[in-house]
Structure formats: C-alpha cells, structure tokens
Amino acid sequence: MDTHDVSHVPEYLRYLQVQKQNLTNAKAVKGHPAIPKKSKDEILMQFMSRRMQLMRMETPANPVNLQASFLPHAYPPCVRPFSALKKVMIDSLCLETHHRGRYLLLRTVTPTDTLTSVMAIVEDEVGSVLMLLLYNQEQELSGAQSLREGTVLVVKEPYVKVMADGDYGIRVDHLSDVWFIPEFDDLVPLSWRERVTQADENASTWKAKGNEHFDRGDHRSAIQCYSKTLEAHPSPELLVIAQLNRALSCLKSDRFDAALRDVESVLQVSELSAKALFRKAQALYQLQRFKESCETHAILAEKFPGNTMAAHENARASARLVEQDSGKYDFRKMILEANTLQPPRLDHATYIGPVTVKQTRSHGRGLFTAEAVKAGDLLFCEKAFAHAFHKGNASGLRLLLNVDMDKATIGTQAELIELIVQKLYKNPSLLPGFVDHHGKYKSVDVLEVDSIAVVDTFLVGRIVLLNSFGCPLVSRESHIRSMKGDDTAKKANEQFHSCGFWSMASYINHSCLSNARRSFIGDMMIVRASRDLPPETEITFWYKSPMNGDPTELPVDLQHWGFKCDCTLCQDIRSLKPSVLLDRSRISADLQRLFKRPKINSRKIEDTISSLAGTYCRPASEVPRLALYSSYLSLAAFYASSGNLREAVKFGLMSLESLGFVIEGGNIPHVSDAPLVVQTWGLMNDGVVGCWMILCFAYRELASPLASQAGGYAKLSYRICVGEDGTFDQTYDRLSNRVDGLLTTAK
Incomplete structure (x- = not known):
C-alpha cells in the first residue's frame, strides 16, 4: 500500500524472470552431491578477493544496479528438538535439498562479508568448506556481536543452494535454524578451542x-x-x-x-x-x-x-x-522529533479509539466503528510494530523479489522483514498478535523448540508484502509536495520507499470509496474518519488510489491482495460499455492538452468538460465522477486568479461534488443567513484542502460570512489529510499569494 511495486516494469520484471529460471534450473540438480567444483584454497581465495573488491566499491546510484534480495520458494523452519537431529558432514550434503533430521557443526574460517546476507566460508570437523549465507541477521551480527573468524555454529536441517555464479552455498533463512555456540560448550571439538575450560572455573x-x-x-x-x-x-x-x-x-x-x-x-x-x-x-x-x-x-x-x-x-x-x-x-512536537531522529522511531504510545475488530461478510476480519464518529475524528494513532526508514538517496534501497507471490518491490521491505523477524525471535510473546495477519499461508504450528522461538521468515515476508504500508517521513511534507506539484497522477499515487507494519491498520479493508484516511509522523500512523460514520460501520481506505486521472486504470487492480473491489464505483465501471470508457479516456486526454496550452481557452475547456460529464449517467453523490474532479479544480483556480470569483465558486463546488460531496448553502448569490454545510462528505485527497481555500478566497468578496466557514472546512480537511491541524496556519493562509492559500514558504 503506497509501496513502490515494480512487478510490471520491464527492467525489473526481467530480474524476477531470471530468478524463476534459476529455480527451474536448480531443480535439475536436486539431490546431486554438493561437492564443490573448486578446491578449498580456491574457495577461500575467491571469497577473500571478492570481499576486498566489495569493500572498495561505492553504493551504486543507478536504480537498475540496486542490490536484489531474493526470497526463494517458502520452506518451513526446523521444529525438531536438537536431541532428535543427527550430525552430518558437508561432503554428505545434496544440492537443493533440505536435510530434514540432520544438523551441521561448523566453524567460520574467514571474516564475514555482507550484501543481502551475512556471508562467510565455514568448515566442518574434517576440513570441508562451503560458503554460509545467513539471511535476516545483518543488524544482529554487527559491531561487537559480529560473526568473527573462528565462530562455532550449528545449522539445523541445512539447505544447500546453487548460487547465481554456479557455486554452492548453505542458505539459512530462519533464525532458529542456526545456533551460535560458545567456545566452552561441550559441542565444540577440542581441536577448535583456543583453550580448554578448566574444571575449577567457578x-x-x-x-x-x-x-x-x-x-x-x-x-x-x-x-x-x-x-x-x-x-x-x-x-x-x-x-x-x-x-x-x-x-x-x-x-x-x-x-x-x-x-x-x-x-x-x-x-x-x-x-x-x-x-x-x-x-x-x-x-x-x-x-508497550x-x-x-x-x-x-x-x-x-x-x-x-x-x-x-x-x-x-x-x-x-x-x-x-x-x-x-x-x-x-x-x-507538532512529534513532527519535530520525526525530523530530528534518524530513523524516525518515536517514543510514543498507541491509542485505539472507537473501533473494534469484527468479521466482515466477504473479506475476513475488518475494523468497524464502535460508536458514531464525525469526519476528522481520530479513530486510532498507532506506533509501528516495525519501521524501516529510507533517507531519500539511492543508498539502502533494495529490489525485493518474491517468487511465490510473483512480486518485485523497491524500497526497504527487505529490511522490514529482517526487523520483524528479529523482534519476534527475541520476544516470542509478540508472536500471537503478529501472525494474526497471515491470510491463507500455512505455517508450522510450533512456536518454540528447545526454549528458542521459531519464527517462519516466509510467513513474515508474506505478511509484509500484503500488509505493510509505504510512508513518508511526515505526511505534511508529502501534502505540501503534492500541492506544489502539477502532476495529478503522481499526487494521487505517490509511492514511498520507507515502510512499516501497523497491526491495527492491517485489519482495514480496501474500498475505492474510502471513509478513512491514513497519515504519518515518523513511525506513527494516524487514522481519521474522512466522513461521518454511524456505529457498526466498516472502516475502509484505499490500498491503491482510484484517483489517478486515467479512467482506463479503473477498476483498481487488487490481484496482489487476492480480491476485487466491490464498491459502487468499481461496480459502475464494470457495467459500462468499453466504448464509453474509451470516450472518457480520450476526452480526459484532450482536457489535459487544453490545460497545458500557454493560453487557457476557458470556453473550450468548459465545453470539453461538458462532453466528459456526458459519459456519466449516475449522480456523483452515488458514484463519484473522478475524471472530472481535477479539471473542475483547475478551472476554479484559473477563475479565482483571473478575478472571476463567481465562476471560481461554481467550479470549486462542482469539483467537490464530483468527489461525492453534498454541499448546501454555498451557491452565489448567497441566501442571507444560510450557512455553508457539508451534508455528505466525499472522497478525501490533498486537493480538497486547496479547493476549500479557493472557495474561502472567493467568498471573502462575494459572501464574507461563508469565508470563515469554508476556511473551517479547509482546516478540517487538512486534519484528515495530514493527521493534525496544529500546523495548518504554517501551511495555509488566506493572504497567501496563491489562490489555494498554500504558503510558498511552507516546507
């Protein structure tokens, strides 16, 4: 959700296809002896040479050269007690095979190297060597706790893979499948000990x-x-x-x-x-x-x-x-903290407001209102279970390839998986609440073996890809960027490289006609109602925004989550003839070209908008007319800046109404003492704030009592969009030199 999905981008799809082909090729050698093609000295020399080479390399800035993290086909962790496992040596291992009921006793004979895994050359008791690849251990095996040369470890139920370069390596994905053995442990052979433990050591x-x-x-x-x-x-x-x-x-x-x-x-x-x-x-x-x-x-x-x-x-x-x-x-203090801390993991608590988890009719469990709420009310404010922060440059980004789910994403999802796996492994009391979000994935039903937590890495990976949220550092900054930009599609579908997992938010199901809005301050997610909701109403927000400006991309593709949206907007789109959608798309493209001309021909634009409106048959209060929204808003801004304030009000209201808003008392001429009232709230996006401010700008001259009311709705919409309204006056002002009130100094 708002993560950078590149599964359909050709240059990245190729990487996914290569990994699939590698897995297919690996099946051909499954069960073959894992006897290295190189001698022990050659393996050691190659590793050390590559390690020195990588240490001299700088992080590549070219997106195509991103480090790729590859999740293989899922396999379960070892759930047998150690006493039930039998020791094997490296020379008895087979390729592409999980050696169930067996374990390896190994010692590192090189320093470590780190790319997407922690790597070292290891030997067994008879001196046979292979590369060891430990995944999800990078942050744990750093500093004073690093995997030093001479470290003794046990790999339970080892799996030997054919690596991309054709060499062999022992891959470990589950944390509980590797044990780091202290030198004094009885498992350590005497020949591997620097000193023998004295009997009098008390x-x-x-x-x-x-x-x-x-x-x-x-x-x-x-x-x-x-x-x-x-x-x-x-x-x-x-x-x-x-x-x-x-x-x-x-x-x-x-x-x-x-x-x-x-x-x-x-x-x-x-x-x-x-x-x-x-x-x-x-x-x-x-x-917590x-x-x-x-x-x-x-x-x-x-x-x-x-x-x-x-x-x-x-x-x-x-x-x-x-x-x-x-x-x-x-x-406001939280925003300062988020801008100061890196990573922006804030020291604040989770608040769960008037919401409850219940079973839905067709989409599993969902989140529902426990009492009536108003637009702008805080539903919950949740601290991330885990949060992976990206600073904004090319460094730290990874291409995560998940073959089982046929997905490729760019960002920090790989780091997020590692953070969650580590947190659960260290604190198994958190496991029951987290694994509640696994969907149909079948994992092992054992949570602990030999007093050690068992965490299924592939379960965590699936949960992250289905339930993690891409997020900005602070939603206010994202809002300002959106309002300053002119690319409507980018505004509606901004994708983020930072991401996190929020447990309560994961219960919220998708609807294009969302009734709640999520925003972020660091690793805190703020969810507010975006319209008035009676008790027992299911809370929804969109996983992918329907407001991308291209009618041909509706209904929204939700195959990744395994369902189709059944909101009235998607139902209406599916019921239309293809010719209507083609006309709508063609006219929308014509409008974009008209707005890009050096001189705006408002009459031509209005006629074209009328043609676009003719492709809709149901009222916007029932089915929002999303293709009309940005054109109405652009016309409102044009007329406001040109001094034609009546037309600015007309098209400002039409812009809101195209999103499903039902508004009374806002038309010009204004009826004395009639208040400006939102009877029904429509879809909420960043531009709604600017639209209300345009109305506020126009009403100051045409109907001054309505100006403050429009300003109040602008502030309320801002609260819904960015999570708080304490920074509204730092962001918008009626005296701004922009008709939408945005302060040019806002940042």
Whole structure:
C-alpha cells in the first residue's frame, strides 16, 4: 500500500524472470552431491578477493544496479528438538535439498562479508568448506556481536543452494535454524578451542567473563557467560547478581521477554530489589505494557524515593499511558522529533479509539466503528510494530523479489522483514498478535523448540508484502509536495520507499470509496474518519488510489491482495460499455492538452468538460465522477486568479461534488443567513484542502460570512489529510499569494 511495486516494469520484471529460471534450473540438480567444483584454497581465495573488491566499491546510484534480495520458494523452519537431529558432514550434503533430521557443526574460517546476507566460508570437523549465507541477521551480527573468524555454529536441517555464479552455498533463512555456540560448550571439538575450560572455573569466574563481554558491547557472549554462572551452583547472592546482569544484557539487546523472566525470578527471592524493579519497568515499557510499567514504577517510587533515574522513567511511562488512554498527542512536537531522529522511531504510545475488530461478510476480519464518529475524528494513532526508514538517496534501497507471490518491490521491505523477524525471535510473546495477519499461508504450528522461538521468515515476508504500508517521513511534507506539484497522477499515487507494519491498520479493508484516511509522523500512523460514520460501520481506505486521472486504470487492480473491489464505483465501471470508457479516456486526454496550452481557452475547456460529464449517467453523490474532479479544480483556480470569483465558486463546488460531496448553502448569490454545510462528505485527497481555500478566497468578496466557514472546512480537511491541524496556519493562509492559500514558504 503506497509501496513502490515494480512487478510490471520491464527492467525489473526481467530480474524476477531470471530468478524463476534459476529455480527451474536448480531443480535439475536436486539431490546431486554438493561437492564443490573448486578446491578449498580456491574457495577461500575467491571469497577473500571478492570481499576486498566489495569493500572498495561505492553504493551504486543507478536504480537498475540496486542490490536484489531474493526470497526463494517458502520452506518451513526446523521444529525438531536438537536431541532428535543427527550430525552430518558437508561432503554428505545434496544440492537443493533440505536435510530434514540432520544438523551441521561448523566453524567460520574467514571474516564475514555482507550484501543481502551475512556471508562467510565455514568448515566442518574434517576440513570441508562451503560458503554460509545467513539471511535476516545483518543488524544482529554487527559491531561487537559480529560473526568473527573462528565462530562455532550449528545449522539445523541445512539447505544447500546453487548460487547465481554456479557455486554452492548453505542458505539459512530462519533464525532458529542456526545456533551460535560458545567456545566452552561441550559441542565444540577440542581441536577448535583456543583453550580448554578448566574444571575449577567457578560461578564467579563466569560472572567476571560475562562482565568483560558486556563492557565490550558483546551482549550475546555476556548472556552466555551469565547463563554459565547460573549453571555453576552460585551462592544466593551471586545468583541474583547474575540474573540481574543477564537481564541488563537482554535489555541492551532487545530481548525484553527474557529480561522480564530474569527480573521476575529475582523478585521472587528479593521482593524489594531496586535494580530488579527498575529493569522490570523498563522491559514492560519496551513491550508497550505501559500500565504494568507504571504500576512497577509506583512500587519503586514508594520504596526508593531518592532514585532520580527511576523518577524520570516513571514520568516517561506515565506520559505514554496518558497517550494510550486518551489519544491526546502533541503532534507538532512529534513532527519535530520525526525530523530530528534518524530513523524516525518515536517514543510514543498507541491509542485505539472507537473501533473494534469484527468479521466482515466477504473479506475476513475488518475494523468497524464502535460508536458514531464525525469526519476528522481520530479513530486510532498507532506506533509501528516495525519501521524501516529510507533517507531519500539511492543508498539502502533494495529490489525485493518474491517468487511465490510473483512480486518485485523497491524500497526497504527487505529490511522490514529482517526487523520483524528479529523482534519476534527475541520476544516470542509478540508472536500471537503478529501472525494474526497471515491470510491463507500455512505455517508450522510450533512456536518454540528447545526454549528458542521459531519464527517462519516466509510467513513474515508474506505478511509484509500484503500488509505493510509505504510512508513518508511526515505526511505534511508529502501534502505540501503534492500541492506544489502539477502532476495529478503522481499526487494521487505517490509511492514511498520507507515502510512499516501497523497491526491495527492491517485489519482495514480496501474500498475505492474510502471513509478513512491514513497519515504519518515518523513511525506513527494516524487514522481519521474522512466522513461521518454511524456505529457498526466498516472502516475502509484505499490500498491503491482510484484517483489517478486515467479512467482506463479503473477498476483498481487488487490481484496482489487476492480480491476485487466491490464498491459502487468499481461496480459502475464494470457495467459500462468499453466504448464509453474509451470516450472518457480520450476526452480526459484532450482536457489535459487544453490545460497545458500557454493560453487557457476557458470556453473550450468548459465545453470539453461538458462532453466528459456526458459519459456519466449516475449522480456523483452515488458514484463519484473522478475524471472530472481535477479539471473542475483547475478551472476554479484559473477563475479565482483571473478575478472571476463567481465562476471560481461554481467550479470549486462542482469539483467537490464530483468527489461525492453534498454541499448546501454555498451557491452565489448567497441566501442571507444560510450557512455553508457539508451534508455528505466525499472522497478525501490533498486537493480538497486547496479547493476549500479557493472557495474561502472567493467568498471573502462575494459572501464574507461563508469565508470563515469554508476556511473551517479547509482546516478540517487538512486534519484528515495530514493527521493534525496544529500546523495548518504554517501551511495555509488566506493572504497567501496563491489562490489555494498554500504558503510558498511552507516546507
């Protein structure tokens, strides 16, 4: 939704087709021995040479040379306990085969390289080597926790693929299919150990080693050492210290579920441990459990009133709880935060307003109003479950190829998949709520093996491609760009490279005749009603905008989501004869050419618009006349700037009415004391704000009482479009040198 889908662009479609052909070719060698064509020395030399070459390369700016992330055919993660797996060696592996019931014990023999996966050459116990490709691990295996030369690991149920260059590699997509083994583990052969663990290494020694790793920022190794401390029969005092230290390491590495378990264990034996209470409150905060975090802080404040850091964190948790309960946000402050932070992941809570999830008649579950709402009312304001930010240059963009779904997208979807997989893997308590959005995909029904979360990467990938939203940094900036531009199609269908996943928003079904509007501030999505809605009304917004200016592109193609839109607009389009649509398209093209001429011939344009209106038979209040909207609006702006204010009002109202608005009291001459009233709200887009401001401009001379009312509707429409109206006066002004009120200095 608003992501950059390039599945039908020839230059990118070719990449998808090549990947499909590669998979077909790979089937021909399935089951063949995975014996490398090169010697061990050749494999090592080639890897190191390519690594040095890539380190010298700059990120390509040519879109065709984007890094491509390829999702192969889906396969399930290993769900067998490790005790049920049998060890195999590299020379017994077969190509294009998932070796179920087997595992590899490996050691890295090179530093890592990173493109779309973390790569290294690994060897088994007899010295056979292959390339290892770990997907969705890039951010985890960085810094002090990087995959260093000599790292020992287990790959469960290994899969050997034929890579694009014809060489072989062990591909791992699921995080739980690889274990990083500490040097002291019994699985590590003596020949691979730098030193043998001494029998007299006690709990204190392991705790000291854990502290050393923590100080270096290697939280994974620190957790392993603190766990070893707990296994070494520590004293009661040392046991508590080790659990608290492990909890802190877990907090630092975003393992909030594990941190919570450790501090709960400490609180069972030391009910008033300040560190345990503080770290519990922190873990609950990061899991968005703000009420419980505040309750924990209340105990902490009562027992340890002098703890200033705890007081600060308590205030932060209390602020989030207020947002969560009331939906009251300082949106202007949030915009400043979004423009300052990179990535713009804001520290704010999710507010769920008068909405509820219910079953629909034909489109699964959807979101419905729980009470009557008015146009502009806040339905919910949701923090992204995960958000992948793109800065705006070529760096960081990837071409994501999904063969199973036959999709190609450009943006940060690959990064988003990695972020979500990591978050779920580290915090399995979040799994049930997330996998609620999988559609018909059949995944494994095992959530944990050997106390490790099992996360199906391909399930996450499917959910991201079906339910993620492309998003601007701030919708106000997108709105301003739209209003300053002159390409109507681009305005209506702006695509974004940043993207995120919002759980509540994912329940909203598509309709071209949407009744809600989404907007963004950083990783916060704001959803407001775009018309008055009675209770029990399904909330909808468009996945793809129908307002692209080309009648031949209606009804909107929703094959990606597996359904057809059944709104009255699409039903009407399907009922028309092809000749009518061709006439509509031809006349629309004629209008575009007329508006592009150096001198506007308003009479000719009005006659052509009348011809276009003749291709419609149902009133706009029933079926919006989208092909007429932009022409009416352009005429209104032309007449307003020419001083013909009566015609400006006439065509401004007609523009709104073409979107389905039903407006009373706005015609000229104005009936004394008759208010300007929107009886029915129509489709909402950025241009509606400018249209109301054009009316406001004209009414100042023709019917001054209506000017302020039109200005009020402009501000309300702005709130719906950008999510807030606190910045309206920084963006629009009646005294602007533009007839649509947009300030030329707005940015």
